[in-house]
Amino acid sequence: MSNITGNEIIHQYLRHNKKFPHVLCAGCGHGIVLGTLIRSIHSLGIPKDDVVVVAGIGCSGRLAVYVDFNTVHTTHGRALSFATGIKMSNSHLHVIALMGDGDALSIGGNHLIHAARRNIGVTAMILNNSIYGMTGGQSSPATPEGSTTMTNPYGQLDHSFDIVELARGAGANYVARGTVFHVNQLEKIMVEALERPGFSLVEAVTPCHTQFGRKNKYKTPVDMYKWLKSTAIPLERYNELPEDKRAGRMPIGVFVDRGRPGYEERYYAMQENFLKQAAKGAGR
Amino acid sequence: MPRPRKRTEIFALGNEAVVEGALLAGCSFFGGYPITPSSEIMEIMAARLPRLEGGVFMQMEDEIASMGAVIGASLSGRKAMTATSGPGFSLMQENLGYAVMAETPMVLVNVMRGGPSTGLPTSPAQGDVQQARWGTHGDHPIIVLSASNVQECLDMTITAFNMAEKYRTPVILLLDEVTSHTREKIEIPNEGEYEVFSRTVPSMPPEWYKPYEETVRGVPPMPPLGSGYRFHVTGLTHDRNGFPTQRPEEVVELMERIHRKIDQFFYDIQIVEEIMTEDCDVCVIAYGSVARSAELAVQQARSHGVKAGLLKLMTLFPYPRRQTEKILAHAKTLVVPEMNMGQMSREVKRVNMGHAAVRTINRVDGQIVTPSEIFKVIMQG
Numbered sequence: 001m002s003n004i005t006g007n008e009i010i011h012q013y014l015r016h017n018k019k020f021p022h023v024l025c026a027g028c029g030h031g032i033v034l035g036t037l038i039r040s041i042h043s044l045g046i047p048k049d050d051v052v053v054v055a056g057i058g059c060s061g062r063l064a065v066y067v068d069f070n071t072v073h074t075t076h077g078r079a080l081s082f083a084t085g086i087k088m089s090n091s092h093l094h095v096i097a098l099m100g101d102g103d104a105l106s107i108g109g110n111h112l113i114h115a116a117r118r119n120i121g122v123t124a125m126i127l128n129n130s131i132y133g134m135t136g137g138q139s140s141p142a143t144p145e146g147s148t149t150m151t152n153p154y155g156q157l158d159h160s161f162d163i164v165e166l167a168r169g170a171g172a173n174y175v176a177r178g179t180v181f182h183v184n185q186l187e188k189i190m191v192e193a194l195e196r197p198g199f200s201l202v203e204a205v206t207p208c209h210t211q212f213g214r215k216n217k218y219k220t221p222v223d224m225y226k227w228l229k230s231t232a233i234p235l236e237r238y239n240e241l242p243e244d245k246r247a248g249r250m251p252i253g254v255f256v257d258r259g260r261p262g263y264e265e266r267y268y269a270m271q272e273n274f275l276k277q278a279a280k281g282a283g284r
Numbered sequence: 285m286p287r288p289r290k291r292t293e294i295f296a297l298g299n300e301a302v303v304e305g306a307l308l309a310g311c312s313f314f315g316g317y318p319i320t321p322s323s324e325i326m327e328i329m330a331a332r333l334p335r336l337e338g339g340v341f342m343q344m345e346d347e348i349a350s351m352g353a354v355i356g357a358s359l360s361g362r363k364a365m366t367a368t369s370g371p372g373f374s375l376m377q378e379n380l381g382y383a384v385m386a387e388t389p390m391v392l393v394n395v396m397r398g399g400p401s402t403g404l405p406t407s408p409a410q411g412d413v414q415q416a417r418w419g420t421h422g423d424h425p426i427i428v429l430s431a432s433n434v435q436e437c438l439d440m441t442i443t444a445f446n447m448a449e450k451y452r453t454p455v456i457l458l459l460d461e462v463t464s465h466t467r468e469k470i471e472i473p474n475e476g477e478y479e480v481f482s483r484t485v486p487s488m489p490p491e492w493y494k495p496y497e498e499t500v501r502g503v504p505p506m507p508p509l510g511s512g513y514r515f516h517v518t519g520l521t522h523d524r525n526g527f528p529t530q531r532p533e534e535v536v537e538l539m540e541r542i543h544r545k546i547d548q549f550f551y552d553i554q555i556v557e558e559i560m561t562e563d564c565d566v567c568v569i570a571y572g573s574v575a576r577s578a579e580l581a582v583q584q585a586r587s588h589g590v591k592a593g594l595l596k597l598m599t600l601f602p603y604p605r606r607q608t609e610k611i612l613a614h615a616k617t618l619v620v621p622e623m624n625m626g627q628m629s630r631e632v633k634r635v636n637m638g639h640a641a642v643r644t645i646n647r648v649d650g651q652i653v654t655p656s657e658i659f660k661v662i663m664q665g
Contacts, residue, residue: 015516018527049512054356065516065527070509072359073518073528074352075382081349085356085364086509088340089313093360093510111352114345267340274335 006039013038013048015068023062023134027221029180029206033127034063036183036204037096040190052095054083056103058134059208060127063098077107080115083122091121091264094194101128102140105161109141116170119198121262125190126163126201129208137211148215163203164255173198175256179205181228182252189254198262205232205250291471298437298464299324299367302393302457303332304472305441306365310480311391313364315342315353317372321406321461322395325367347372351379351392358388359517361508363445363482367393370403373412374419380454381420382519387496387504387542389448389483391441393457395464396623398650407650408461410572413627416456417601423539425546427455427553428601432575434468439478440598446481447553451545452503458600460623462573462652486513495526496538502545546602554604557596560586564593566662567615567640569608569632571597574621574653581658592662603631612639619661621645621653 024030041051048069055064057076064071070093074082079097087095104112104126115122131149132138138151141161148155167175174196178186186204193200207213207224218224235253238246296304302325306314314329326343333339340357344350350366357364368376373394383390396412398404403411412419416428427447431440440457448455486493486505495515497504507513520528521535529535546553559579561567566585570578575596585592595611597604611618618640620629629644636642643661647653 017525048514049510052509065518068514070514071516072356072509073516073520075378075519078348078352078379081344081352082356082359084342084344084349085313085315085353085358086360087356088342088353089357089360089362090508090510110345111349114349267334271334271337271339275337278335 006035009042010035010038013042013068014066018066022066024059025210027209027224028059029129030059030063030127032180032183033125033186033204033206034067036187036190037125038067040187040194043191044194046094046194050092050094052086052093053098054079054086054095055098056100056108058100058103058132060098060100060103077103078111079103080108080111080122080124084115084118084120087121088264088267091268095122096194097122097124099124099126100133101126101130101142101163102132105141105163105166113166113170116167116172116199116201118263119171119173119260121198121264123193124199124201126203127206128163128203129206129212130160131208131212133208133211137215147212149212163201167201168256172201172256173258173260173262174200174254176201176254177203177205177250177252179228179232179252180207181225182232185252192254196257196259197265198260289474291474293469293471295467296434296470297324297467298431298434298459299395300328301434301437301470302367302441302459302464303328305438306391306445307332307336308438308473308478308480309363309442309445310482311363311365311445312336312338313340313354313357313362314366315344315350315357315364316366316368317344317347317350319369319372321397321464322367322369322393324464325393347375348379351376351383354390355379355383355386355388358390359509361511363389363449365391365393367395369395370397370399370412371401373415377419381422381424383454384420384424384426384542385519386517387452387506388454389452390454391444391448391457392454393441393459395459395461397461398648404650406461408573408623408652409648409650410460410574410623410627411648412458413600413624414630416458425453425543426601427451427453427546428458428599429455429555430458430571430598430600431463432572432596433463434466435470436598437463438470438472442478442480443555446479449481449483450503451549452483452506453546458572460572490514494524496522497524498541502541502548550602550606553599553602554607555598556604556607557598558607559594559596561593561595561611563591564611564615565591566617566619566665567593567595567611568619568621568658568662569595569597569628570621571600571628574623577653577655578621578658580655581662584655584659585662588663590662590665597628600628603635605635608632608635612636615640617641617643617665619643619645619658621658621661623647623653
């Protein structure tokens with residue numbers, strides 16, 4: 001395996017019969033996230049047939065079209081509800097929900113907190129580019145306070161959602177944050193998330209220079225990646241920083257790793273009990 | 285020849301009969317959110333499904349999620365359903381359109397209540413007839429069924445599942461509060477006494493399979509997710525491979541096929557019950573609990589020497605045009621009583637095209653339409 005290059009791995013998982021090119025802008029981080037996902041599935045040796053990629057709407061939603069798994073491109077914000085039905089129907093499948101920040105936190109906010117609370121065995125990936133990209137650059141719940149977008153030309157007044165804190169509070173089993181600049185770490189996180197039972201959430205911070213950077217002093221993709229490099233800091237180092245040095249830094253790493261059984265495991269254990277009781281009753 | 289087994293008789297609520305019917309049809313997934321007057325369907329499912337092998341019951345966070353979960357379950361090969369009432373039905377509309385576009389079989393029971401908005405909870409109404417037809421956006425075909433008594437709740441639920449599977453489409457079962465909260469003796473059919481239809485799965489090797497290919501019936505085979513047939517499902521307009529397309533010829537092909545697969549089978553889909561319609565001068569066209577009042581009114585009118593008949597609609601959409609036209613050959617008056625401002629009489633007038641006089645009886649006060657009200661109008665001729 002060692003002489004296979006990253007590209008060769010990825011080619012095995014792309015749909016060559018799909019009408020390429022893809023919809024993403026040059027310099028977009030979404031392709032990196034998709035590459036990470038493919039390599040982590042490959043390294044775990046999960047068969048293609050056992051993977052279901054459920055995606056929402058927007059740039060991240062389109063990723064599902066290109067990969068050769070079972071893929072479902074759902075309605076805006078509802079990826080996790082579709083994923084829940086799929087996982088409960090066939091619990092041996094690896095169900096991965098790809099969502100954007102607007103998708104998962106705004107219209108899909110309710111589904112996100114309840115999927116986490118229920119601890120359904122789905123791996124959720126939020127591709128956080130702080131903006132509604134495909135819709136034309138309107139502000140999302142993850143748009144940083146003070147930045148400019150199409151729908152807040154005078155600066156964002158709302159606070160930005162902290163995805164990690166939200167997921168932790170709602171009860172997610174595994175919560176991690178990575179960036180597309182720190183690819184190896186993102187891949188490591190993704191592997192862990194896929195292996196964990198219950199609800200795992202990975203926030204992948206990915207730049208959108210076209211809709212976000214352009215209006216916020218990061219005119220080129222390179223500017224955006226430099227910004228990721230200078231802002232992100234490993235969680236352990238972040239925790240050692242004095243309070244006053246933390247402002248403007250974004251901790252990355254694994255935040256929550258609880259190891260609780262998933263909803264489907266608990267449900268089917270309950271069902272097993274009923275069936276055993278019924279069999280005993282019938283035996284008498 | 286073995287003696288036919290005696291049917292089990294139970295004293296059941298309309299909502300309970302829906303559950304019995306669903307389980308007989310092979311339903312193994314229920315995702316829902318409680319709302320009166322449909323809640324009993326969910327509550328009984330919560331008690332029954334976990335005790336059946338592989339049965340899954342889920343109380344979701346809202347109606348939107350319920351529809352999402354049901355579609356996900358159906359894509360995974362299960363027969364899945366949800367149940368709701370007025371406001372919940374509105375919330376389900378977006379994903380209902382998705383189910384139409386992605387050709388996902390499922391059954392949605394809507395026990396209608398007074399509206400608009402929160403309206404008259406637990407009061408009978410039939411205000412969601414046109415919402416069932418046109419609630420989601422875009423041009424789309426849909427199958428809408430109804431039931432007027434408890435036995436029919438069971439029978440029509442089985443039919444709803446069969447049609448959903450046969451035509452790869454969501455099917456809506458519209459009930460009203462009177463039907464769903466009436467308790468009557470019903471018979472549960474024995475296995476083999478009723479048809480159970482399951483979706484066609486592909487028989488070709490996975491690499492040959494095209495998920496939205498044209499077939500003789502217009503209904504492509506549908507494999508469950510994870511069975512080796514990897515394909516893309518989307519709510520976007522898609523080509524035969526399931527990939528998004530905006531090419532006019534591919535868009536038209538898809539739209540025409542999803543309409544045709546329903547339209548060409550109206551003989552199978554349009555179910556009505558004709559009561560004394562062969563020679564009627566006055567024909568009442570009714571559905572749901574109102575059809576029961578209408579039946580009594582028609583009998584009374586006959587005893588007064590008036591040639592009255594009843595066309596009971598069990599399929600509301602596609603509207604049973606053929607059966608109505610047959611009656612128009614001799615009927616001088618059509619009476620359409622309903623618990624709304626005239627949602628089904630629009631369809632009747634459309635088919636009637638001035639042949640007969642159309643009289644409507646409309647109640648929106650949360651009260652049932654009584655036999656005497658209908659009788660009075662029949663007697664006016």
